[in-house]
Amino acid sequence: MATIALHYGAGQAYTTWQDLRAAAVAINLAGTDQQGEIILHESITIANNTLDWLGLGIDANHYWRIKPAPGLGWKDAGLAYSKPATGIKITANAGASNGFKASNGFVLDGLILEGTNTTAAKPQFDVGRTSGTDNDVAGVENCWMDLNNGASYPLMLRRSPKATGALPTVFARRNVIVVSGGTQPALVTQGNPLVERNTIRVPTPASVNGIRVIIGANNHGGWCRDNAVDGGILEEHTGAFSIEAAAATASVNNHYSGAFTKTGTGAGYNLSGWVNDLTSAAFDGTGYRPASGGVLVGAASATAENTPDINGSNSGMDPDVGAIQRDAAAPLATGSITSVATSGQQVSVSGTQSLAVSGSASLTGSTSGGTVPLTIGSGVFAAEFADVPPGSYSCQVLLYNSEGAVTSVTGGSVVINDITGTPEGPAVDDAIPPQMQGAISLSNLTQDSYTTGVDAATDNVAVTGYRVSQDGGSTWIDKGTARTHSHTGRTPGATDQVRWSARDEAGNWATPLSRAVTLAAAPDTTPPVMTGSIAVSAKTHNSYTLTWQAATDAVGVTGYEYSLNGGTSYADAGAVLTVNVTGRAPSATDQVRVRAYDAAGNKATPLSASVTLDAAPDTQAPVMTGAIASSLVTQTNYTIDWPAATDNVAVTGYEVSLNGGTTYTDNGTARTRAVTGRTPGSTDQVRVRAYDAAGNRATPLSLSVALQTGGGTLPPGPGGKIDGFAPAAFFQMLAMAGES
Numbered sequence: 050m051a052t053i054a055l056h057y058g059a060g061q062a063y064t065t066w067q068d069l070r071a072a073a074v075a076i077n078l079a080g081t082d083q084q085g086e087i088i089l090h091e092s093i094t095i096a097n098n099t100l101d102w103l104g105l106g107i108d109a110n111h112y113w114r115i116k117p118a119p120g121l122g123w124k125d126a127g128l129a130y131s132k133p134a135t136g137i138k139i140t141a142n143a144g145a146s147n148g149f150k151a152s153n154g155f156v157l158d159g160l161i162l163e164g165t166n167t168t169a170a171k172p173q174f175d176v177g178r179t180s181g182t183d184n185d186v187a188g189v190e191n192c193w194m195d196l197n198n199g200a201s202y203p204l205m206l207r208r209s210p211k212a213t214g215a216l217p218t219v220f221a222r223r224n225v226i227v228v229s230g231g232t233q234p235a236l237v238t239q240g241n242p243l244v245e246r247n248t249i250r251v252p253t254p255a256s257v258n259g260i261r262v263i264i265g266a267n268n269h270g271g272w273c274r275d276n277a278v279d280g281g282i283l284e285e286h287t288g289a290f291s292i293e294a295a296a297a298t299a300s301v302n303n304h305y306s307g308a309f310t311k312t313g314t315g316a317g318y319n320l321s322g323w324v325n326d327l328t329s330a331a332f333d334g335t336g337y338r339p340a341s342g343g344v345l346v347g348a349a350s351a352t353a354e355n356t357p358d359i360n361g362s363n364s365g366m367d368p369d370v371g372a373i374q375r376d377a378a379a380p381l382a383t384g385s386i387t388s389v390a391t392s393g394q395q396v397s398v399s400g401t402q403s404l405a406v407s408g409s410a411s412l413t414g415s416t417s418g419g420t421v422p423l424t425i426g427s428g429v430f431a432a433e434f435a436d437v438p439p440g441s442y443s444c445q446v447l448l449y450n451s452e453g454a455v456t457s458v459t460g461g462s463v464v465i466n467d468i469t470g471t472p473e474g475p476a477v478d479d480a481i482p483p484q485m486q487g488a489i490s491l492s493n494l495t496q497d498s499y500t501t502g503v504d505a506a507t508d509n510v511a512v513t514g515y516r517v518s519q520d521g522g523s524t525w526i527d528k529g530t531a532r533t534h535s536h537t538g539r540t541p542g543a544t545d546q547v548r549w550s551a552r553d554e555a556g557n558w559a560t561p562l563s564r565a566v567t568l569a570a571a572p573d574t575t576p577p578v579m580t581g582s583i584a585v586s587a588k589t590h591n592s593y594t595l596t597w598q599a600a601t602d603a604v605g606v607t608g609y610e611y612s613l614n615g616g617t618s619y620a621d622a623g624a625v626l627t628v629n630v631t632g633r634a635p636s637a638t639d640q641v642r643v644r645a646y647d648a649a650g651n652k653a654t655p656l657s658a659s660v661t662l663d664a665a666p667d668t669q670a671p672v673m674t675g676a677i678a679s680s681l682v683t684q685t686n687y688t689i690d691w692p693a694a695t696d697n698v699a700v701t702g703y704e705v706s707l708n709g710g711t712t713y714t715d716n717g718t719a720r721t722r723a724v725t726g727r728t729p730g731s732t733d734q735v736r737v738r739a740y741d742a743a744g745n746r747a748t749p750l751s752l753s754v755a756l757q758t759g760g761g762t763l764p765p766g767p768g769g770k771i772d773g774f775a776p777a778a779f780f781q782m783l784a785m786a787g788e789s
Contacts, residue, residue: 050079050082050083050084050085050110051083051084052083052085052323053078053083053084053085053086054085054086054087054088055069055072055085055086055087055088056088056090056118057069057087057088057089057090057091057093057271058089058090058091058118059090059091060090060100061090064079066093066095066334067603068243069087072215073085073087073113075107077106078106078107078111078112078113079106079107079108079110079111080106081106081418082111083111084110084111084112084114085111085112085113085114086113086114086116087113087114087115087116087627088116088117088118089115089116089117089118089137089139089160090118090121090137091120091137091141092138092139092140093138093139094136094139094140094141094142095139095140095141095142095148095149096141096142096148103184105632107154107185107186108185108186108604109185109186109218109488111154112153112154112156112186113154113155114156114158115139115155115156115157115158115160116153116157116158116159116160117137117159117160118137121136121137122136122137122159122160123135123136123137123159123160123161123193124136124159124191125728133161133193135159136161136193137160137161138160138161138162138163139157139160139162139163139415140163140164141162141163141164141173141174142164142165142173146175148164148171148172148174148175148559149164149173149174149175150172151184153177153178153186153187153219154185154187154523155186155187155188155719156184156186156187156188156189156190157174157176157188157189157190157314158190158192158391159191159192159564160192160193161192161194161195162174162189162192162193162195162196162367163194163195163196164196164197164203165196165197167613168292172202172203172204172205172237173196173202173204173207173470174189174194174196174203174204175201175205175207176188176189176205176206176207176219177205177207177208177219177239177240177242178207178219179210185218185219186218187218187219187220188218188219188220188221188222188360189204189220189221189222189224190220190221190222190223190224191223191224192225192230193222193224193225193227194224194225194226194227195227195350196226196227196228196229197228197229197706197753198236202233202237203226203228203233203235203236204221204226204235204236204237204333205220205236205239205241206219206220206236206237206238206240206242206244207219207237207238207239207240207242208240208241208242212730215509217241217242217243217272219240219242219243220242220243220244220245221236221242221243221244221245221247222243222244222245222246222247222371223245223246223247223252224248225247225248225249225253226247226248226249226250227250227729228249228250229251230253234251234260235249235250235251235260236260237260237752238260238273239338241272241274242272244260244272244273244274244276245272245273245274245276245520246274246276247276247277247278248276249277249278250278251278257686259730260273260276262379289747295513296523298678324543330526331504346648352379354640358477380577381404381450381456382402382403382404382405382406382408382448382449382450382456382457383402383403383404383448384401384402384403384405384430384448384456384458385400385401385458385460386398386399386400386446386458386459386460386461387399387400387401388400388461389402389444389460389462389463391463391464391465393435393437393556394435394437394465395433395434395435395436395437395527396412396418396433396434396437396463396465397432397433397434397444398431398432398433398434398444398446398461399429399430399431399432400429400430400431400446400458400460401428401429401430402425402428402429402430402448403428403607404450405423405425405430405448405449405450405456406425406431406450406451407422407423407425407449407538407542408422408423408446408447408448408449409421409422409423409432409446409447410422410432410434410444410445410446410447411444411445411446411447412434412437412442412443412444412463413442413445413694414440414441414442415440415441416438416440418434418437418438418440418442419434419437419524419525420524421433421434421524421526421527422537422538422627423446423448423527423576430446430448432446433526433527433529434527435516435526435527436525437453437465437779438465438607439466440464440465440726441462441463441464442462442463442464442465442572443459443461443462444459444460444461444462444463445457445458445459446458446459458542459735479509479510479553479554479555479557480506480553480555480557481509481510481553481557482508482553482557482558482559482560483506483507483508483512483551483552483553483557483558483559484506484507484508484559484560485503485504485506485549485550485551485559485560485561486503486504486505486506486507486563487503487504487562488564489502489503489547489549489562489563489564490499490502490503491564491566493535494566494568494569495569496541496568496569496570496571496572497537497538497539497540497541497567497568498535498536498537498538498539498568499535499536499539499566500533500534500535500536501533501534501536501547501549501564501566502533502534503515503516503532503549503551503562504532504672505532506551506559508553510549510553510554510555511553511554512551512552512553513530513550513552513553513554514527514528514529514530514552515528515529515530515531515532515549515550515551515552516528516549516550516552516558517534517547517548517549518546518547518548518561519536519539519546519547520545520546521546521548522546522548522561525548525550532549536566539568539745540568541568541569541570541571542567542568542569542570542571542595543567543568544566544567544568545565545566545567546563546566546731547560547563547564547565547566548561548563549561550562563703571652572649573603573647573648573649574649574651575602575603575604575651576602576647576651576652576653576654577600577601577602577606577644577645577647577651577652577653578600578601578602578653578654579597579598579600579643579644579653579654579656580598580600580601581597581598581656582597582656582658582763583595583641583643583656583657583691584596585595585641585658586659587629587661587665588660588662589662590636590662590663590664590665590666591631591632591633591634591635591662591665592629592631592632592633592662593629593630593633593660594627594628594629594630595611595627595628595630595641595643595658595661596626596627597609597627597656598626599626599644600653602645602647602651604647604648604649605647605648606624606645607622607624607646607647607648608621608622608623608624608625608645608646609624609625609644609645609646610620610622610642610643610644610645610646611628611630611641611642611643611644612640612641612655613630613633613639613640613641614639614640615640615642616640616642616655618681619642619644621748622643627643633662634755635661635662635663635664635665636661636662636663636664636665637661637662638659638660638661638662639659639660639661639662640657641657641658641660642655642656642657643655643656644656644711653745653780663710666743667698667741667742667743667745668743669696669697669698669714669772670696670741670743670745670747670748671694671695671700671739671740671741671745671746671747672694672696672747672748673691673692673694673737673738673739673747673748673749673750674692674694674695675691675692675750676692676750676752677689677690677735677737677750677752678690678691679690679735679754680725680754682754682755682756682757682760683756683757683758684729684730684756684758685725685726685727685728685729685756686723686724686725686726686727687723687724687727687735687754687756688721688722688723688724689705689721689722689724689735689752690720690721690722690756691720691721691737693720694739695702696739696741696745698741698742698743699741699742700718700739700740700741701718701740701741701742702715702716702718702739702740703715703716703717703718703719703720703737703738703739703740704716704737704738704740704746705735705737706734706735706736706737706749707720707724707733707734707735708733708734709734709736710734710736713736713738716737727756728756728758729757729758730755730756730757730758730759731755731756732753732754732755732756733753733754734751734753735751735752735753735754736749736750736751737749737750738750738754
């Protein structure tokens with residue numbers, strides 16, 4: 050299916066929304082078998098807009114997807130746990146009419162959606178329709194919605210008439226929906242749309258519901274599954290209608306922190322079957338991660354398809370992030386700084402912690418005091434800064450839990466007065482620095498860590514400590530008296546410039562030893578990519594040739610392998626782009642797959658082709674039985690006929706020879722032949738053989754045909770005689786024989 054793209058924004062084909070909409074309406078997507086994309090290069094504001102695609106070449110497979118240009122989506126700026134700072138926006142201002150209204154035929158994808166509502170009963174984003182067919186498509190997915198609901202609904206999903214038992218094509222999925230102010234729910238469903246894997250939060254007021262489910266005539270509740278909602282749910286009944294069985298079955302695994310309210314009249318429906326829990330949750334008030342010590346809602350499902358999701362990046366049982374975080378997530382680390390001490394240009398930081406697995410400490414002030422990794426102990430942490438320049442500093446410690454979530458701890462201030470410090474011990478007239486010995490040792494090298502060490506340094510008085518640097522001496526890590534260091538969290542494939550130095554009591558530092566350490570490259574986990582298609586040539590009954598385009602790979606393609614049985618087994622073809630396949634069964638159909646592989650063993654998604662071999666060539670000759678019959682033999686003519694031959698395929702015709710098979714003439718499909726113009730008294734050696742379409746010829750049938758001998762000549766020859774008889778004598782003989 051081809052894709053047609055319409056670009057909106059400065060310098061693009063369309064600079065006004067009205068012109069772009071008119072161009073989209075004029076295109077019959079279904080009639081031309083196209084998928085449409087409206088690509089936004091800048092944000093837009095829409096007010097009192099009606100975007101109605103109904104009946105204009107739209108169906109379940111042909112609709113418009115409205116999305117940001119590459120690199121301009123809110124997710125492109127990195128995973129956000131609060132409202133994204135950047136990204137293409139659609140702002141819908143609902144005034145006298147709806148803000149953004151569309152009957153069907155569009156999907157909003159990857160956008161920031163904002164809106165306000167100044168008129169009652171006018172939704173900011175009205176998605177779906179109240180008429181049409183079950184194949185119409187309308188949806189909102191992967192969007193961040195920041196809405197002020199005013200007096201009416203911020204987001205409404207409409208689907209009517211319903212689609213009994215069918216997965217709805219009107220949907221809201223994988224969105225973050227945040228609504229503040231007003232009195233109406235964040236999301237209203239009418240009919241039976243699909244509401245799936247959304248994170249919905251209504252921070253204020255607390256009484257506002259997150260979802261309203263309207264159940265009534267032609268309104269069958271909706272498919273609600275795998276959502277995380279902070280704000281409760283309001284169930285409305287109008288008339289004696291119950292929720293549709295298919296929707297009820299699909300509406301599972303939702304997590305709410307709020308209360309249910311049931312209003313209206315008619316058949317009651319217990320929504321508790323939709324919900325995994327009803328748990329209060331504590332939030333930190335500024336972000337979307339639960340506050341330290343808060344109650345987390347829900348548990349990870351067994352599969353990624355059944356878990357609340359705001360970023361589309363769930364993987365297996367990995368915890369999600371968003372307004373409600375599942376309790377599969379590891380709790381955040383906690384801690385505090387208990388001591389910040391100085392000694393000359395050295396600063397020592399220590400504190401207590403819980404649940405931290407790693408961290409760092411930083412000194413910030415009039416100049417940078419640097420950042421060093423934490424040493425994590427049981428319930429404690431420590432860090433050492435060396436050669437801190439003069440200035441006033443405050444300390445910040447970052448504590449990371451097992452999933453990389455960070456907790457920031459601040460506290461303590463220090464002042465470094467001079468560059469020499471106030472060392473104790475021998476007089477400062479010791480100006481001889483220590484001497485480093487040997488070379489830096491290297492061990493335990495991996496893609497992101499290694500260990501270095503040095504031999505003991507020598508000094509004219511005494512060596513009092515060591516330090517190590519990973520960046521060529523720009524920053525140092527104080528090691529005390531230790532002479533080994535584990536370098537962790539390094540960049541795969543990068544080269545660190547390691548330096549080791551020793552000091553004495555006078556503060557003299559040795560000329561450092563140096564070593565470049567190149568870490569192992571990260572393992573290649575990216576498979577090659579194949580494009581184009583498999584070309585088939587030189588096809589016979591038992592062989593053919595396959596040719597394909599070269600694949601691409603993040604590192605390099607090593608070779609290709611092919612399968613003739615739909616991928617059940619593969620044979621290696623090496624680093625070639627063509628292969629000759631032989632020994633196949635005539636008339637069989639091979640399901641060919643070709644895939645590239647790289648040196649790490651990653652394999653591309655294969656190209657596919659179906660190859661039907663030719664039928665086997667016909668090598669079996671016809672068979673003739675019976676005998677040739679002759680009739681009407683005269684001096685010069687006769688007629689021959691013969692029985693029909695048989696063949697494994699079909700007899701095409703017959704050939705006749707009169708000279709014992711030296712030469713044959715074609716007789717077509719006839720099985721008789723009148724032979725004329727032969728020599729009286731001679732004998733023909735007749736041969737008849739059948740042939741088929743492949744040119745196979747039968748063993749011929751044979752017959753000898755003797756022609757009659759010739760009589761006298763008429764009229765009489767010279768002298769009036771007929772073969773030695775005078776006319777008178779000839780007629781006398783006739784009379785005697787009774788002839789006249």
